[in-house]
Amino acid sequence: xxxxxxxxxxxxxxxxxxxxxxxxxxxxxxxxxxxxxxxxxxxxxxxxxxxxxxxxxxxxxxxxxxxxxxxxxxxxxxxxxxxxxxxxxxxxxxxxxxxxxxxxxxxxxxxxxxxxxxxxxxxxxxxxxxxxxxxxxxxxxxxxxxxxxxxxxxxxxxxxxxxxxxxxxxxxxxxxxxxxxxxxxxxxxxxxxxxxxxxxxxxxxxxxxxxxxxxxxxxxxxxxxxxxxxxxxxxxxxxxxxxxxxxxxxxxxxxxxxxxxxxxxxxxxxxxxxxxxxxxxxxxxxxxxxxxxxxxxxxxxxxx
Numbered sequence: 001x002x003x004x005x006x007x008x009x010x011x012x013x014x015x016x017x018x019x020x021x022x023x024x025x026x027x028x029x030x031x032x033x034x035x036x037x038x039x040x041x042x043x044x045x046x047x048x049x050x051x052x053x054x055x056x057x058x059x060x061x062x063x064x065x066x067x068x069x070x071x072x073x074x075x076x077x078x079x080x081x082x083x084x085x086x087x088x089x090x091x092x093x094x095x096x097x098x099x100x101x102x103x104x105x106x107x108x109x110x111x112x113x114x115x116x117x118x119x120x121x122x123x124x125x126x127x128x129x130x131x132x133x134x135x136x137x138x139x140x141x142x143x144x145x146x147x148x149x150x151x152x153x154x155x156x157x158x159x160x161x162x163x164x165x166x167x168x169x170x171x172x173x174x175x176x177x178x179x180x181x182x183x184x185x186x187x188x189x190x191x192x193x194x195x196x197x198x199x200x201x202x203x204x205x206x207x208x209x210x211x212x213x214x215x216x217x218x219x220x221x222x223x224x225x226x227x228x229x230x231x232x233x234x235x236x237x238x239x240x241x242x243x244x245x246x247x248x249x250x251x252x253x254x255x256x257x258x259x260x261x262x263x264x265x266x267x268x269x270x271x272x273x274x275x276x277x278x279x280x281x282x283x284x285x286x287x288x289x290x291x292x293x294x295x296x297x298x299x300x301x302x303x304x
Contacts, residue, residue, distance in 0.1 A: 034060045036085065042067040042094065049073050059087045064094020064116065071099035079104045080118075083111040083130075092116040092137070101125055101144070105133045109150060113138055120144060125162060128153050131171075140166075145184065148174055155179060166205070169195050172213075176200060187223075190216045190237075197221060208244070211237045214261065218242060229253050230269070236261040244269045244276075251276040251294070258285025268293045277303050 027040055030048035034040050041063040049072040062081065069080050080099030081090055084107030092115035096102040100123030105111045109130030115137040118125040124144035126135065131150040138158040140146060145162040146155060151171045158179045160166040166184035167176055172192040179200045181187045187205035188197055194215040201222045202208050208226040209218055214236035222243045223230040230244035232253040244251045244267065251269035256262050258281040269276040269292065276294035279287055284302035297303040 034062065036060055039063060041065045042069075045070060047072055059085065061089040061091060063091050064096075066093050068095040068097055069099070070095075070097045082106060083113075083133075084108075086110055087112075089114070090116055095119065101127045103127070105130050105150075109133055112136075117141075120162075150174075160184065165189060166202075171195075181205065186210060187226075190218075202226070207232065208247070211235055211239075223247075230272075233260075233262055237263075239264045240266055242267045242269075245271050247272045247274075250274045250278045253278045253280075254284075254287055255280040256287065258287070260285075260287070262287040263290075264288070264292060265290045266292065270295055272296070279303060 027042050028034065030046065037059055039061040042065045045068045047070040071078060071080055078099060080096045080102045082104045086108035087110045089112040090103065095117045097119050098121055100120055102118035102120050102125045103113060105128040107130055109132045111133045113135045117139040120142035122143050124147055125140040125142060126146040128148045128150050131152050133153045135155045136157050140160045140162055142162055144164045145160050145166040145168065147168045149170045151173050153174045155167060155176045156178055160179060161182045162184060165186045166181040166188060168189045170191050173194045175196045177198040177200065181200060181202045183204050185206040187202040187208050189210045190197060191212045193213045196217045197209060199220040204225050207228045208223040208230040211233040212235045216237040218231060218237055218239045220241045225246040227248045229250045230247045230252060231239060231242065233256050235256055239252060251272040252264060252267060254262055254264065275296045275298045277292060277297040279299065281287065282299060289303040292304065
């Protein structure tokens, strides 16, 4: 598992101890540390065997400038770019290919990853341990998506077509908005508390949105043709104004404890293989269902 080789307190040190010779480099060499306050621009692809290109600085910028960072030995399970310090940035266009994960956001946070395409043949594309990072315009493909352990991160205007989980959030008060997730085994997982999933498009996932923890907001998302369920809550959440269609199982499934704070309102749920709306509590407990559009529900007496 990832945590066995990258830990918030020790992962960066472990990465920096890896030495690697450049196969072909433009600008920095493999294993380099960019100096604080600098901006470094690639002038050619940077291909490393077997290890990472490492960014471990405060307030520095790496401009991919249309080029690629490539981890040639994909079995080495080495990160491509590690952001530490504060307000470090990777800007595109450009690619990070074959690294595991492609990018690690650590340190004090407030980092930016903008307009970068990341493809990980194995493992994750992005891991965020720190807080208040911005991921915008990113295109993530390969095996694993983005995993967020920190708080108050923003993932916006990005595309995630990874085969495993698309966005997996362990931290709190993160926001995922205006993204396109396609073909993930599990599109989005919300854990901890007070995360927001707003106006995203989820297409053909194995499962759509899985909600654990408490206090989450799932608002205005479009979820189409989930193999299992569109939205499933086992914790507390407000589930408002989502469009869920063609789920193989249940459209919206509330299996939270009867006293959990769950509100399900103004959703449009149709064409489910099972029922469109479902509450595991026989009388819906303290869960609030109102003004939803649907074809079928269970139990019918307390869902509207």
